[in-house]
Amino acid sequence: MHDKTDQHDVLLERRGTAGIIRLNRARALNSLTLDMVRTVAAALDAFAADPAVATVVVMGEGERGFCAGGDIRALHESGRTGTPLAENFWRDEFRLNHRIATYEKPYVALMDGITMGGGVGLSSHGRHRVVTERTRFAMPETGIGYFPDVGATWLLAHAPAEIGTWMGLTGLEVGPADVIHAGLADVQVASFQLPELIETLAELPRGAVSRDVDSVLKNLGTDPGKGPLRTNHDVIERTFRLNSVRAIAEALHADGSDFADKTLHAMSTRSPTSLVLTLRLLREGKQSRSLAECLRREFSACLQILKSPDFYEGIRAAVIDKDRNPSWSPARLDEVKAETIDAFFQPVDIPLSL
Template structure:
């Protein structure tokens, strides 16, 4: 690994390691970027998990993020933009391959993997946390898969997680990219327990000498009520439609203010991304495992590298920050079935679920 826990230079490493009693701590350490994931971080985490799996002194793995803003804002999309603009694209495909393999590794990890999902947890941050065995949210948590807003499609096992939510809640979150708080994260199966942020230090310290389940019993509190349960009727009706166009039409017709806002949100997203996302969700429901879904996501992600919407979406949101992406095609009806089908063709490289 890049830096041992007792290495003086480890404080500058993008992932910090430390032992506290029988807990091994992974601390994502790019606070200025809200701990956005890059390729070295993914490799570092995988190496740490490999080492700790056979280390009898480590009973529990704990994931947190440095800084006050959140666990992880997602993948380092600026580097993806630069890769696409440079015409290479292989660096992004390699990053996703290893990232998705890490997501599967976390989901199957044989020791308790405690993810502290405090603050912003989006995209790739969901991938390194929501597949864990113990997922803790706080009153500050904002959990989202916002990929359609940058011309991309939910990945990191997101289409697996979001197809296993009650009703059509996952379809709503995937298409709109809406961020949810603690109550709705638990309702949607993206988290398990609620611990107030003021008790996180005590909670993580307790993991040094006791089982994760015992620490949860001591520090977790009743989950605050969310917003989505009260909107299930129109969400389930509208998002059960077979096309994005019909979803938008139903959202406008239902006569609910929140439904209308959702429709207006959808019309700001990449039309291609919306249609590919809906197809990916419907396909993921029929796939047998997380690994199979990650293989599908890898194909879709690699195909997105050849789409004009991905670099344009990142440009508008992160590079120029004008928030005015020029999508191509610009209208839902201009995106054909053949356009969508192209995203699901086999990628050239070996898929992560088989890697």
Template sequence: MSSVVVVTRQLFRVQRIFHHLRMSSTAATQPEVLLEKQKNVGVITLNRPKALNALNLNMIRQIYPKLKEWEDNDDTTMIIIKGAGDKAFCAGGDIRAVTEAGKTGDRLAADFFREEYILNNAIGTCPIPYIAFIDGITMGGGVGLSVHGLYRVATERTLFAMPETAIGLFPDVGGGYFLPRLGGSLGMYLALTGYRLKGREVYKAGVATHYVESDKLPALEEELMSLKQSSSQKIDELLTKYHKETKREMPEVPEFSLEPHMDKINNLFSPDSVEEIFEALMEDGSEWAMQQLEKLKKMSPTSMKITHRQLSMGGHLSLQECLQIEYRMSQGCVRGHDFYEGVRAVLVDKDHSPKWNPSTLEGVTPRMLDSYFEPIPLSYLPAKELHL
């Protein structure tokens, strides 16, 4: 073999190595959120597909100022938010980072919730049409990025849930505002049990405003951007057109799995306390009621009781008032026990055997419950009241 061939092959190998290094470096430095102005449309793309587009503080701090900038720009006709990849819109907030910070007293545990709720409020008060493509997993923080906007487009891949009572938290990001407004006791049921809504159910429950097949989203986005008059009426007409053209993905599957149980949900989840809900389920005694009771027994007693009060209050409050209360609640959870234990059991060790404290509903005293809704103690330095 000639020396020229050897050198050529060595150079080729070096070039390949540098190519892989550049590719790795590019992948490692991919922005976590893409913020682009396309024509007159602001487009937000959550860009952490491997992490199911989970929301962290860095992303919040990029989205909020851009959202406000687009709002103030007269030529911005709408804002679209979507997730990269085909698995998730946004699977939630970076809760593990928050609990790690909370253990050490790092201010991230205060800043994350504060800035996330400020962003939720900005979405809820956005003066121009805000359209969320909730294609894939949409939970926790992902709900906060979508449900307060004017339009939410679900697909057959959408999986919606607020599973916070299973990790010692509560359905925050404005859950106290939108869940009681789903009608009847559906919001209370979803909040306490963490029940998962799938596909068309997300629309049927009132969480989404429209339902479109996932493979039609690119065409829908292109048409939205091409609207000559992008008023709310024109946007609604276009979304409705796509919604009506969408086929039933599986005709043999009911459009809303909870439909047969709605009477029981409205009756059994309407009592004035979690203890009374447990009693109502016991008295009903049906197979479905017993299944719900067993599910609830696995949840944090503290989380269930603060969630029940949160939703009972929230149906009569503004979004801003709900978020202010939820910020107090979030910091109560950071100061408590169950939030850390729930995250450990579900997300860290994954043994799904949390040791709640208190371990019973009766153990969560009225005084303990009140403490989650009272002004944040001045002695708790990382946090202060949320003002919107």
């Protein structure tokens, strides 16, 4: 039985016992709008309440990406004009991230192609995370004057051997092997086998549980091999365990390996304020008791980011003028003031309801 509902930017379908959610902004790499976040949240509630639905599958339309993140152009405009859209988007997105992490039915995310920012929030919090040979995974926010959000300060902080710190500070893309190594995905399935995976999930009986899905994924899974982050495990652990961005940079410089040099170069192009903020958020995330605690902290930081010049400059350079040449303020790590960073950690009165 195939029941389809066309919500334009999100397509909903019930195929057999599978509830399928398809992000449908392929030309925009399925980047999320507020309406899309709300549609996905409503679909999860409906599928959870439907006894005929055993599993939920979330995927992106098109072959280029699962989801490239939030619609940062809209967030930029909202911050500039003082509308509530940015605040509403983050609040509803973070609630959705928490819903996914605590979802009562098997939740399967197909991280095929580009999976970044908000796409990580839709996938890596889920119970069953599937990558393919085409997966390009990143939390690139320090490159736009922002910070890893959507609960990434929980996810990255708990990745092994400071790999999450490397991901959060550099913002660089990683492939499927390293996504699995970081604990942010579970299994690799060849992209051409995704239709078979969906059909097999749709044939599971009502009341199927996570171990049934695990069995399906194990049967279709392939060996992703060993990625560069795993290969450079010791370098990352030795340098990124330090507790200041400057100390990390100095350790990378002293290491002198090709990997360390490339890492240092990437960090040198990022917003200094974002680097310092991100490292503190990750360190606090590691000490936090729950994802919800991290999401609340991130939400407070989001409201402060709307007052940060680097947020607007980073988005201008990346998606508006597209000159890829942001002018950060301040431009140097040693010019980032402690009180500037402290302002991101002020509790806000608006409840996140997590």
